[in-house]
Amino acid sequence: MKARDLALQGALAVVALVAAYLVWQRAPAGAPGDVTVVELPARALDKVRYEDEARYVELYRDARDRDALWVRLGFKPAKPLPPVEGVADASVDGGTSVDGGAGAALAQGATDAGTPASAQPPPPPRDMRANEVAQKLYPRFAPLRATRSLGVLDEKKLAEVGLTGSQRKLTLTLGGKTEAFTLASMTGGWGTPYLRRDSDGQVFLLGPALLPDLENATTRLVDRRMHVFDLGEFDAVVISSGGSSRAFVASGKAPNPVTLAPEESPDKPDEFTRNWHDRVWRLVPLDLLGRDEQPPGGEPKEAFRVEYRRGGKTVGELTVARATDGFYARTEHTPGWVRLHAGVDPLAAEAARVTTPVSSAGGP
Incomplete structure (x- = not known):
């Protein structure tokens, strides 16, 4: 009887070990590249645009040469400045400002020849050659893949992951059509790049290495070479x-x-x-x-x-x-x-x- 029990326990242990091995070998549900967010070939991708509250970055193909990739760096129009309290009427003792003139100085600094600083247009964007990092980054957006799909989240969850009120956007132009996404804010989604597809509200978790190059495009994506040949390649x-x-x-x-x-x-x-x-x-x-x-x-x-x-x-x-x-x-x-x-x-x-x-x- 004891031998039979030992044999049964041994058989159960073997089954448990086999099951554990199979579970260990199976790919995790959230493996990188497991979820397709946008299913289109890289050749169909015309432009990738990243923007936050103040600036934007675009990676795009040259209309005259589809093999040439360019980086556009630009600033968005500044938001109107809030009114400065006490500038117009806060004065005592013969016109001396109660804040020692700081309010008047701020009001003066906010204007240039009578034009509010917030009303001045941003400088024109700069178009520059994309470097090798940009060349490798660009095709990763088509097809765009994510680590996980979180489905449609309620307002509380959206706020927790930093998607409520975020000014960060990602827009893909593919074959003349656009697919827009909202990216988690820096404070709410730092280190966890959540994005929400604007067309249907689906939320995804991107891999950690996709967005940093766009966020630091000036130093990471621009070709700063003066020549494409080296010393010794001319006589x-x-x-x-x-x-x-x-x-x-x-x-x-x-x-x-x-x-x-x-x-x-x-x-x-x-x-x-x-x-x-x-x-x-x-x-x-x-x-x-x-x-x-x-x-x-x-x-x-x-x-x-x-x-x-x-x-x-x-x-x-x-x-x-x-x-x-x-x-x-x-x-x-x-x-x-x-x-x-x-x-x-x-x-x-x-x-x-x-x-x-x-x-x-x-x-x-």
């Missing part, structure tokens, strides 16, 4: 300044500086020009202007230009120009002008020496 350089030009033979490749020798004396490297070009090559943009955007004061005046060639064909160029607020540059890759850091004046001044032949200058 000649033509430098122009003040109406004069001079050609140099280039040799060497990254990570070392490129050696430059005058075209008329290819066996005599020019150390001064090499050092000058090395500093020019390492110029880094501080701020990127959008496509077709002009610096303050209009078109800047060219200071010098560097053209890069390989096999007699142009592979790229850099133009450095002076504007009213400093130096700007643009290349074959930038969509427009980029603002440069301070300290470019010496490079502009030395460009004249670089473009002057040794025989005319009496030696560098």
